[in-house]
Amino acid sequence: MEQIKNNLPAIFLRDVKFSWNKSDMPLLAINDLHVVNGEHIFLYGPSGSGKSTLLNILSGINVPQYGTVEIFGQSLTTLSPRKRDQFRAQHMGIIFQQFNLIPYLSVLDNLLLRAHFSALSKQDAKQKAHELIVALGLINFSHKKAQHLSVGQQQRVAVARALINSPKIIIADEPTSALDSDNRDVFIELLFKNAEVCGSTIIFVSHDKSLSHFFTRSVDITSFSMRNRSKESAIC
C-alpha cells in the first residue's frame, strides 16, 4: 500500500486541466493548490463552478488529462483505477450534502460497510464503530435503518462513517446545506472536534460564504476556473 508521508503537503495540485473530451474546453484548470497537513480549507464557489469536478479529482474518481495530483506525496494520476479506489477507501472520508447513507442498511452496517472497503480488520472496525457511535450520541439508534433517521442524525452518522478509518483527508461536499443554522453549527463543531482526534485535513465545499469563519483558510474556486462567462457565451 502507498505510504502516507506527513511532512509532505496533504494536497498538491499543479497545472491540472480537466475536461471530458480532450478537444473540449477544460472544465477546470488549477495552476497551483497547496494544502498543508491538518489544515481546514473552505472551498467556495457558485454551482457549476467546477466544485464537483475538483472533488472527483481529489478523491481519485476522475483523473485530469494534464497536471499533477498528489495526496501526501502519492500521485493519483499514476495509480491504476483499482489502486485509486483502494487509496480512497484507505485514506479519505467523504461526506455528501444529503443522502449520505445506504438507506436500507442500519447505522452500524453503514459504518461497517465503510470499514469493509478499507484495510481495517473486522474486529477493529466493530470496536471503532462502537466508539464513534457512542461519541456521536448515536447509541440509541445504531440498529435503526438509515432511512428512518432525521437529516441531522443522518449527517452525524455520515461524520462517524467518514472518521471510522481515521482518514488523512475528509472531503465534505455541501454537508450542511440540508441543515438549519443551529444544526449546521453543531455539525461543523462535531466534524472539527472528531477530525482533530485523527488529525485529519478537511476540505469543506460550500456555496455559503458565511461559514468561512470556521476555517483556517478560504479558497475561491472561481479563481481556478477557466470557465469565464464571456468565453462560454461565445461558444453558445
Next chain:
Amino acid sequence: MLIKLARLSVWNRRATAVLTLLALSISIALVLGIDHLRNQAKESFGKTLSGTDLIVGARSGSINLLLYSVFRIGNATNNITWQTYQELARHSAVDWIIPISLGDSHRGYRVLGTNEVYFAHYQFGQHQPLVFAEGKQFEGVYDAVLGAEVAQKLGYKLGDKIIVAHGSGEVTLSKHTDKPFTVVGILQPTGTPVDRTVHISLAAIEAIHLDWQGGVQTSGHKISAEEALTFDLTPTAITAMLVGLKSRTQTFSVQRQINEYSEEPLLAILPGVALTELWSMLAMVENLLAVISLFVLIAALMGMTTSLLSAMNERQREIAILRSLGASAGYLFLLVEIEVLIITVLALLLGAGILSIGLVFGQHYLAQQFGLFVSANPIQAYTPLAAGGVIFLSLLLGFFPSFIAYRRALNEGLSQRL
C-alpha cells in the same frame, strides 16, 4: 458484506423483486413441469405393455398393429384365423398366447374378447400383473370384466348389466341388446389402455355375433342368449395375439418364422421397438412444448433484467455513495450480478416447490382423467445441470444492468443527480 449488501438491496426493492421472483418461479415451474410430464408420459408410455415378447397381427404396418392391439386406437385391416393361433400355440418356443378379438364397443369404450391367459400373463409397467379391485375374472359366456376407468366413469359396480354395441364409437350403433353382460370383475387402475377396456370372453364375441352377418343382425331367425350357449362358440378368427416366449433369445427367430408364415400373411413386432418408434413420432409435439417453455423462461429472465435495469436509475445515489466509500467499479458490477443470482436461486427453489406441491395435488387428477401416473418428485439426474444453465443464462442477462452500474460508477463520479 458484499452478499449482505446484495441481499438487503434486493429486500429494499422487495415489491418489484417479489413480482420478478414470482414470474421467474412460475416459468421455472412450467419448464420443469413440462419436462417432468414429458418424461413421465414417455415412461408410462413405454410401460404400457410388459412381458410380451411379440405382437402378432394380420400384415399391415407395425405402428398400426401396435395402435389397435395395445392402445385400442384404429382398426385391424384383417383378422387372423383360429387355426393360425392354434398352430402358433403348439410352437415349441411359445410359452403363452393372449388372443385378442376387437371390433365391438360399450359407450365409447372398446370391448376386447380374450381368454383367461390375459389375466394370467398380461403385464404392464415393470412386470406388474393385472389385479382385481373387485370381483374376479369372467367364467360364464355373458360375464364382463371392466377396466378401472370404465367402471369409475360410467359408475358400474359388480352385478350391473351392460349392453355391447357393434363397432366402435359412442352413438348410433346397432346394439347387441338381446345378449346383455353382467359385470363380474373390476380391475385396479394401471395407467394403460386396459383401464379403458371392457373384457369379455372369446366365446362371448362368437355368441353375440351368431345371428349377425356383415355387420347387421340377420332379420330371419334370432338366436336368444340361452340358445346361443348351445352352439359351438369356438372362434373362427381373432384380431391379434400377444405372445410370450419361453426364452427371450428366441424372439428374433420366432419373429422371422411368423413373418414368413406361408398359410396367411402375418406380422410379428417387438413391442419395445414399436413403442419407441411410435413415441418418436410424437417427438415433434414434445420438442414444441420444450421450446415453448424455454421461451417462457427467457421472457421471465428478460423481465428480471428489465426490472433491474429500470432500478438502476433510482440506485444512482447508492452507486455514488458506494464509490465514495472506495468501492471499485468491478465491485458494483459484482453487486448487481449477485442480486441476479439471489433472485434466480430463490426462483429455482420456489419453482421446484410450486411444481412439487402442484404435482402432489395434481397426481390424483392426472391419474383419474388421463390415466397418467406421475411421481411428485420432478427432480431428475440432469436437473442440477439445467438449474446451472438457468443460472448461467440469468447471469448472462444480468450482465446488462451490471455493466450499467459499472459504467455509471466510472463516469458519473460522486455527483448525485436526483
